[in-house]
Structure formats: structure tokens, C-alpha cells
Amino acid sequence: xxxxxxxxxxxxxxxxxxxxxxxxxxxxxxxxxxxxxxxxxxxxxxxxxxxxxxxxxxxxxxxxxxxxxxxxxxxxxxxxxxxxxxxxxxxxxxxxxxxxxxxxxxxxxxxxxxxxxxxxxxxxxxxxxxxxxxxxxxxxxxxxxxxxxxxxxxxxxxxxxxxxxxxxxxxxxxxxxxxxxxxxxxxxxxxxxxxxxxxxxxxxxxxxxxxxxxxxxxxxxxxxxxxxxxxxxxxxxxxxxxxxxxxxxxxxxxxxxxxxxxxxxxxxxxxxxxxxxxxxxxxxxxxxxxxxxxxxxxxxxxxxxxxxxxxxxxxxxxxxxxxxxxxxxxxxxxxxxxxxxxxxxxxxxxxxxxxxxxxxxxxxxxxxxxxxxxxxxxxxxxxxxxxxxxxxxxxxxxxxxxxxxxxxxxxxxxxxxxxxxxxxxxxxxxxxxxxxxxxxxxxxxxxxxxxxxxxxxxxxxxxxxxxxxxxxxxxxxxxxxxxxxxxxxxxxxxxxxxxxxxxxxxxxxxxxxxxxxxxxxxxxxxxxxxxxxxxxxxxxxxxxxxxxxxxxxxxxxxxxxxxxxxxxxxxxxxxxxxxxxxxxxxxxxxxxxxxxxxxxxxxxxxxxxxxxxxxxxxxxxxxxxxxxxxxxxxxxxxxxxxxxxxxxxxxxxxxxxxxxxxxxxxxxxxxxxxxxxxxxxxxxxxxxxxxxxxxxxxx
Numbered sequence: 001x002x003x004x005x006x007x008x009x010x011x012x013x014x015x016x017x018x019x020x021x022x023x024x025x026x027x028x029x030x031x032x033x034x035x036x037x038x039x040x041x042x043x044x045x046x047x048x049x050x051x052x053x054x055x056x057x058x059x060x061x062x063x064x065x066x067x068x069x070x071x072x073x074x075x076x077x078x079x080x081x082x083x084x085x086x087x088x089x090x091x092x093x094x095x096x097x098x099x100x101x102x103x104x105x106x107x108x109x110x111x112x113x114x115x116x117x118x119x120x121x122x123x124x125x126x127x128x129x130x131x132x133x134x135x136x137x138x139x140x141x142x143x144x145x146x147x148x149x150x151x152x153x154x155x156x157x158x159x160x161x162x163x164x165x166x167x168x169x170x171x172x173x174x175x176x177x178x179x180x181x182x183x184x185x186x187x188x189x190x191x192x193x194x195x196x197x198x199x200x201x202x203x204x205x206x207x208x209x210x211x212x213x214x215x216x217x218x219x220x221x222x223x224x225x226x227x228x229x230x231x232x233x234x235x236x237x238x239x240x241x242x243x244x245x246x247x248x249x250x251x252x253x254x255x256x257x258x259x260x261x262x263x264x265x266x267x268x269x270x271x272x273x274x275x276x277x278x279x280x281x282x283x284x285x286x287x288x289x290x291x292x293x294x295x296x297x298x299x300x301x302x303x304x305x306x307x308x309x310x311x312x313x314x315x316x317x318x319x320x321x322x323x324x325x326x327x328x329x330x331x332x333x334x335x336x337x338x339x340x341x342x343x344x345x346x347x348x349x350x351x352x353x354x355x356x357x358x359x360x361x362x363x364x365x366x367x368x369x370x371x372x373x374x375x376x377x378x379x380x381x382x383x384x385x386x387x388x389x390x391x392x393x394x395x396x397x398x399x400x401x402x403x404x405x406x407x408x409x410x411x412x413x414x415x416x417x418x419x420x421x422x423x424x425x426x427x428x429x430x431x432x433x434x435x436x437x438x439x440x441x442x443x444x445x446x447x448x449x450x451x452x453x454x455x456x457x458x459x460x461x462x463x464x465x466x467x468x469x470x471x472x473x474x475x476x477x478x479x480x481x482x483x484x485x486x487x488x489x490x491x492x493x494x495x496x497x498x499x500x501x502x503x504x505x506x507x508x509x510x511x512x513x514x515x516x517x518x519x520x521x522x523x524x525x526x527x528x529x530x531x532x533x534x535x536x537x538x539x540x541x542x543x544x545x546x547x548x549x550x551x552x553x554x555x556x557x558x559x560x561x562x563x564x565x566x567x568x569x570x571x572x573x574x575x576x577x578x579x580x581x582x583x584x585x586x587x588x589x590x591x592x593x594x595x596x597x598x599x600x601x602x603x604x605x606x607x608x609x610x611x612x613x614x615x616x617x618x619x620x621x622x623x624x625x626x627x628x629x630x631x632x633x634x635x636x637x638x639x640x641x642x643x644x645x646x647x648x649x650x651x652x653x654x655x656x657x658x659x660x661x662x663x664x665x666x667x668x669x670x671x672x673x674x675x676x677x678x679x680x681x682x683x684x685x686x687x688x689x690x691x692x693x694x695x696x697x698x699x
Contacts, residue, residue, distance in 0.1 A: 077101070099278065158182075205269060265339075386399070403421055460530040502677065
């Protein structure tokens with residue numbers, strides 16, 4: 001059989017179709033033998049054909065390659081790699097295990113068993129299989145990146161499966177929880193006014209990496225950096241998932257919505273020393289992973305997931321580069337959010353270093369010009385918020401999340417912190433040429449309480465995770481408003497709605513780019529679970545009936561996004577984002593008395609007046625986290641103008657926020673009684689105020 005194959009070539013890596021056949025190339029520097037196994041039936045324990053690569057003919061330096069005539073896209077394949085099993089020296093070769101291609105573009109997973117990949121013995125019948133793909137035939141119909149500035153963006157963090165998997169999603173069961181399902185719900189995203197979806201991991205991951213009876217739902221355990229997760233496809237053919245992902249991206253772009261991928265280049269599903277052999281450890285364990293220097297059988301673990309990818313090794317660095325290039329060039333995504341990105345700053349000994357090669361390379365890469373790069377700027381030991389690499393890297397602002405939560409909760413000493421967060425966290429970002437656009441502002445994300453649970457629970461309730469409630473953080477900065485969990489008390493429910501509105505208002509009125517969590521627009525609950533990574537069920541899914549039940553919050557958020565968009569063209573002839581408007585504004589701070597801000601630890605309130613650079617508009621904001629009403633002095637409005645109330649979270653719908661039907665209300669007098677735990681926004685314009693319905697949306 002070997003004689004019927006050509007030697008092949010070392011580049012490109014992976015499986016590449018050509019006229020007449022397919023070229024395969026993989027990296028392994030210490031292996032003594034490599035076999036390519038071809039499958040027609042993924043359940044076949046032997047494979048239909050095994051091709052042994054000749055080290056003399058089919059190896060160039062550290063790359064093993066072969067050209068197999070007659071193969072076409074859709075072909076299933078895997079590798080067996082021979083070499084020493086010597087963990088003490090970092091080697092874990094196991095030729096009984098069929099391995100995924102590290103550069104494989106598609107994965108067949110229908111008969112996969114994680115258990116068999118961990119135990120001794122041949123696992124060919126239950127191994128993941130790579131699939132030969134060909135992307136040139138897909139018709140993108142002129143699709144191109146949108147390149148929307150982050151200052152004009154609103155990000156919606158979304159789980160592809162959980163977005164539409166609930167039975168009440170109204171979708172055909174065949175497409176619930178899939179890329180195709182997302183397409184059907186684009187009208188909802190448009191009705192909200194979001195401009196960008198940030199998808200939780202969609203690289204092929206291992207759902208079986210969880211306790212018995214549970215599923216790894218979030219997907220932060222990748223096993224391929226090039227293949228979309230097969231579980232998010234609705235079609236039965238092995239290439240269907242790939243096509244559906246492209247269809248989703250194209251449809252979102254047509255709707256004006258960008259696509260950011262949450263990517264995990266810091267660890268894999270192979271876990272620690274007792275984990276399964278699926279791919280990387282079977283090809284070259286000591287290259288792909290950081291190993292403990294004095295105990296090479298042990299994995300350095302800066303991810304909290306059992307292993308750490310050796311991101312600044314040249315081979316791994318190249319793989320990450322090739323991966324992001326692929327998703328941008330071939331799959332048309334608009335950006336990436338790098339999970340535990342501080343790990344990318346670690347050298348090959350695991351030590352954090354300034355100017356790590358991979359970070360500077362990604363930032364300066366011409367292929368990625370205009371692509372959004374967002375860092376979760378921490379790992380289990382390092383916290384780099386405000387100090388992450390380069391000006392092109394944006395950051396999840398965890399400080400914003402924690403301090404805004406603390407202020408709204410009523411904690412001591414939060415007023416000064418709130419002022420800094422509202423101004424784009426200058427204490428974090430106004431150095432080394434960085435700007436407020438570096439800050440991705442959020443109150444909630446997939447990791448932690450939902451917005452509903454933040455105001456409904458004092459403590460986590462993670463018993464369903466089968467870890468005796470030990471997992472997940474205890475530092476939630478939450479307040480249940482008087483009752484733990486669901487309640488029929490109307491007063492508590494009104495207070496919870498008000499607190500949610502306060503949190504949303506600060507998030508959308510602050511300088512930076514706001515991000516919201518899937519379902520927060522409808523008070524989605526996880527029943528107090530703040531670590532629902534393993535809950536692929538109604539604990540995590542979007543319950544679409546909540547849109548009607550909590551329509552007050554839905555409407556408030558819709559109008560709040562429009563309010564933010566108003567500043568996009570606040571003055572005729574100007575094109576200013578809210579961030580730019582606030583950056584240029586003249587700022588005056590107050591307490592209940594004008595120009596006398598109270599920065600003390602016991603203060604629970606703050607007011608600020610913003611005058612536009614052209615002096616044609618005033619914005620006055622008041623934040624009262626005190627549990628009593630406070631009478632605030634108001635500055636005079638502009639000449640021949642009056643204060644217009646845009647937002648007051650203490651008021652019931654529809655008076656809580658102005659919209660096209662319930663127009664802005666004029667405010668008379670020199671003071672305003674701001675109710676307990678509420679937020680007020682007033683506006684005064686020199687020219688005649690426009691109707692709310694004429695405010696422009698984010699482009």
C-alpha cells in the first residue's frame with residue numbers, strides 16, 4: 001500500500017486536498033514511526049486502510065508526510081504514533097491510541113469514548129476521527145469583515161448550544177442548540193440592538209470531560225484548534241458542521257452583527273497525567289505542554305484544568321498563529337477573546353515575561369489587522385488587568401465588574417472607584433499609550449452569577465455540580481434584596497428589577513465597550529449556580545418564555561442601548577461615540593450639593609455633570625446606592641433649555657426610560673429627589689431636543 005502513495009511534502013500541515021488526492025503532514029520530533037489510518041466507518045476497530053510512513057521517504061526534519069491518491073473531502077482519518085513511553089522524560093507515546101490531526105479542520109465524534117482514550121488498549125472504534133475538508137468551494141457571496149469600532153459596539157456573550165436548545169425556543173428540534181439555530185434567532189439580537197456576538201468556545205471540545213451524569217457544557221476544554229464543535233451541527237454528514245458555521249457567520253454579517261470567538265489556547269482536554277490520549281500528548285507531549293522542570297511526568301497547571309499549553313514554543317506558537325489565521329481568513333470571524341490570556345505571556349519554563357513572542361506577534365500580524373483581540377488578562381496565579389501587552393489588545397475589565405457590583409450592593413468605599421470605572425478606568429489604562437477602548441466593561445459573564453442571580457442570591461448554590469458546593473467562587477459581590485432565590489414578594493421583585501436596571505445603566509453609560517450575558521435581558525436564572533460549566537440542561541439554557549415574563553427588563557435594555565447610541569450623533573455635524581463624547585467633555589463631580597463630591601468611605605452616592613466640547617449639551621448623572629431618598633441639587637441647564645429626564649430607574653415602566661412613545665419629561669426646579677438605590681440621567685441641549693424616536697442606533 002505504501003508504494004501506491006507518494007512521499008508527500010511537509011507543508012501545509014494537516015490534510016490538504018489536491019487534484020488526484022490528499023497530502024497529510026504532522027509534526028513529531030521524537031517519534032520513531034507514524035501510521036496514517038483511513039476510516040470509511042468511524043466504528044471500524046481497524047480502519048479500512050493503514051499506511052506506514054517510511055522515516056527515510058516520508059519524513060523531513062521533524063515533519064511526517066505522505067500523499068495518498070484517490071482520497072476526497074469527507075474522508076475520515078487518524079494517526080498512530082510510535083515512540084517511547086517514558087513520562088519521567090516527558091514522552092507519552094501510545095500507538096494503541098488513534099490520534100486526531102492537530103491541524104484537522106473537522107472532527108467526527110459520534111462514537112467517541114473518553115474512558116477508552118484513558119485506559120490501556122486499542123481505542124480505534126471509539127476514537128475521535130479527523131475529516132478531510134475543502135473550503136474553496138463554499139460561496140461566501142461577497143461576505144467581508146465589518147470592522148466596527150469597539151467604541152460603537154455592544155457585545156452579547158452567547159453559548160451556541162444554550163441559546164436555542166430549550167424546548168420553548170420555537171425551533172425545529174433538529175436545529176435546537178446548533179449554528180443553524182442561531183441563524184433563526186438573529187431577529188432577537190437585532191431587536192436588542194447588539195452589534196457583536198461573542199461565542200463561548202466553538203472549537204471541538206470534549207463534552208465527556210465532566211463528572212458521571214454531567215456534561216462539559218461550556219466547552220473550555222478544546223481538542224482541536226481548527227475544527228468547529230461537531231455537536232453544534234444539525235446535519236449528519238461529517239462536513240455539515242463546517243458548512244453550518246460558515247452559514248451562521250455569513251447570516252450574522254448580513255444582519256450587521258460581528259462574530260468574536262472565545263478561544264482557549266491555554267490548555268486542552270487531555271488534562272493531567274491521568275488524562276486521555278487524544279492528540280497532542282501522543283504526538284509530542286514535551287513540546288505541546290509545559291512540564292514541571294524537576295518532575296517531567298507532571299504537568300505545570302496554570303489553567304486549573306490539569307495542563308498548560310506551551311504557547312511560546314516555536315511549534316505551538318506557529319500552530320496558534322495558523323489557527324487564528326484560519327478562522328479569520330477561511331471562516332471570516334471578526335475577532336477573538338483569549339481565555340486565561342495571561343498564560344500566553346509565560347515562557348517555556350512557565351515564567352511570566354514581558355513582551356512574550358506570541359502576544360507581540362499576534363498584535364502586529366498583518367493578517368489580523370482590524371481583527372479584535374480581547375484578553376482575559378489573568379490565569380490561576382497572575383492578574384494583568386491594565387497591564388496586558390500592547391495597545392491593540394483589549395481586556396475584559398474584571399475590576400469594573402467587581403467595583404460596580406460593590407457600589408450597587410452598597411459596600412463601603414466604592415464612590416471613588418465608581419468614578420474611575422465610569423471614565424473608562426484611567427487608573428488602569430491611561431499609560432503606555434493605552435486608552436479607554438482597551439476596557440471591555442461587563443457586570444456578568446458565563447463564569448459566575450447571571451444578572452438575575454446577582455440580585456437574588458447571597459450565596460452560590462452549586463450542589464448540582466456534584467462537588468458538594470465547593471466549586472465556584474465565594475466572592476460574588478451579590479445581594480439577594482431580602483430573600484434567597486425566587487420570591488412572590490412584589491416589593492422584593494420591584495427592588496430586584498431596580499437593581500438590575502442600575503447595573504445595566506452603569507455598564508452602558510460608562511466609557512469603554514459594554515458586554516452583556518446571554519439571557520440577562522430576560523432575567524435568565526441558573527438557580528444560584530455560579531459555575532454551571534457542566535449543566536447542559538435548563539439550568540443553563542435560555543428560557544424564551546422569560547422574554548414575556550420580564551418584558552420590563554427587556555424593554556429597558558433595548559432603550560438603554562438606543563440611549564447609548566444617541567451620543568453617536570449627539571450634535572449635528574459631529575460623529576462621536578459615547579466614549580468619545582465623554583472623553584472630550586468637561587466634567588464636574590458632585591454629591592447632594594453641587595461641586596462638593598463626597599469621596600469618603602461612608603458615601604453611597606455620586607453625581608456628575610458632563611458638558612460637551614462644543615458646549616451645546618449637558619448630561620447630568622446621579623447614582624444613589626443609599627437605602628434612603630436623597631435630594632440632589634441640580635446645576636442650571638443650558639440657556640433657553642430645560643433639563644430633560646432620560647432615565648430614572650426608580651420609576652415603573654414605561655417612565656423608567658424614555659422611548660419613542662413615552663418621550664422625555666422636562667424637569668423643573670433646582671433639585672431632584674432621587675429615590676433609594678436608583679440612577680438618574682438628565683440632558684440639556686442648546687438646540688431644540690429631537691424626539692427620542694429620531695435617535696440613531698449604533699451603526
